[in-house]
Amino acid sequence: MAKDQIQEACKNCSEEINSFCSILCEHPEVQKSCITFKKGQLLFHEDTNPKGVYCINSGKIKIYKTSLDAKEHIISIVGTGALIGFAPIIAEGTHEISAKALEECHVCFISRKDFLKVLQTSPELKLKLLKEACKRNGGIIESLFNIAVRPVKDRLAVCLLMLKEVYNNSNTASPVEINLTREEISSIVGTSAETVVRLLKEMERDNLIQITGRKILITNEAKLFKIGKIY
C-alpha cells in the first residue's frame, strides 16, 4: 500500500510539462526514486555532501540554517514543483542549508550522477536552472535587505503574506491554516517566539488578522501590504 502511494504520487511529477521534474524524470538515463518523508524528517543537512536533487511532488518543506546555539533560521518554505539541492552540486561544495519536511511529503530523488548527466546534455535544463538560480538570488537579497533594515513588525507582515501565498494552493479567499508553531514563525521572521505572539496579538487588535489557535485569518490584506511596504 505504501508502494501504491508512492507510485501514484510519482506519476504527477511528469505531468506539468517543462517542469524541472518532468525534464529530469523523462530523461531515459535517469533512475528516479520516489520517497515519502514524514513530518519532521530531514531531506538533507547543511555542511553535508550533496547526494542528489529533490523534486517536490506534494507537501511543504522548510529550508533553514542552524546557528551555533542550535536554533533553526528558516530561509524559505517550498512546496509542490520546487527543485532543491542542486546548488551545491553545481557549485561543487557542501549543502549551505538544511531541508526538513513540515508535513508528509512526496519527493522524487535524482542522484547527483544522473543529475549531472542530464545537465551535460540538456541546454534546456541548464538554462532553466540558471534562470531559477538568478531569481532565487534576487529573492534572497530581498530577504537579506528586509531583515537588515526593517523592524520586526514589518517583517512579520511580509511573512504572513508569504505564508498565505505558500499555504494557499487552493486559492480560496482567506482562511489560511498555517501549520507552524510560533517558534517556527519567529525563525522565519528572525525574532523570538514571544515577540511573534505579542505582535500577532497587536495585529489582531488592529483588525488586520483573526487568530484561532494556529489558524490565522487575514482580514485586511491591504493594510498588511502597507505595513510590509510591498508595492
Added chain:
Amino acid sequence: MAKDQIQEACKNCSEEINSFCSILCEHPEVQKSCITFKKGQLLFHEDTNPKGVYCINSGKIKIYKTSLDAKEHIISIVGTGALIGFAPIIAEGTHEISAKALEECHVCFISRKDFLKVLQTSPELKLKLLKEACKRNGGIIESLFNIAVRPVKDRLAVCLLMLKEVYNNSNTASPVEINLTREEISSIVGTSAETVVRLLKEMERDNLIQITGRKILITNEAKLFKIGKIY
C-alpha cells in the same frame, strides 16, 4: 589620451583565459565597449531595466540596495574579474541592486542583446554562469544568516577580514588601506556609523587592529577570525 587609457585597459580583459570577460569579448559577434567610471559614478541603479553586463577590469565597485530612508546597504564589494548585471537579464526582471564605482574603474560593457546571443550559443558560458549564480546564492545566504543572528561586533570582524581580502590584491602581509568612510563600513555591517567608530576603537584597545585615519591595520587576524567565528 583618454582613448589610449581605455584601449590599454581593455586589452587585459581577454588575458585571463576562460574568464567571463574573455569568453564574452572573444566572441566574434560581440561588440564590447570599454568604459571608465569615475569614483562615485553609477553603473546601474536598482529597479531599472538591465541594459547589459559589466566586466570589471580594474577598480572596486560596491553593490548595494537603497532603503526607503535613502540609506545605502552594501551587499558586496567586487573588483577585477567580476561580472555583474547578468542576473536580471536572465531572470527577465529589473536590477535588484545598484552598482557604483568606489574608485576609478575600467569596465567592459557588453549589451544585453550581445550577451544573450553568446549565452544562446555557448554552453560553456551557460555552465559558468550557473556555477557563479549558485555560488553567489551560498554567499548571500551566509550574509543573510550573519546579519540575522550575529551581534554587530562579530559582523564587523567578518567585514574587516572580507575587506582585507578584497583590498589586498597585492597580497602583502597586513597594512590594508580601506578607502571607505565609516558610513560605508556601517552600511556593509548593517549598523550605524557611530557604532562602527566605537567598535573599531574597542578593537584597537584590544590590540586586534591599529587605526590611522582610514587605514586599518589588522594586527591579530587570528582573534578577528575567532570573533567572527569563521573556521
Added chain:
DNA sequence: CGCAGCCTTGAGCAGTATCAAAGTCGGTGG
C-alpha cells in the same frame, strides 16, 4: 582662512531579547 565633510564622543531612548511563570490544548493511558 573658512568651509564642508567626516570622525568622535556622550546621553538618552526604543525595540527586542531573555527569563520566569502561568495558562491552554490535544492526546494518552488508566
Added chain:
DNA sequence: CCACCGACTTTGATACTGCTCAAGGCTGCG
C-alpha cells in the same frame, strides 16, 4: 470518561544592544 502529561502559547518583568540625536573636533581643500 477523566486526569494527567508534554508541548506549545501567552503574559509580565527586566535587561541590554545598538540607534538616534546633538555637539564638538579634525582634516583637506578652495
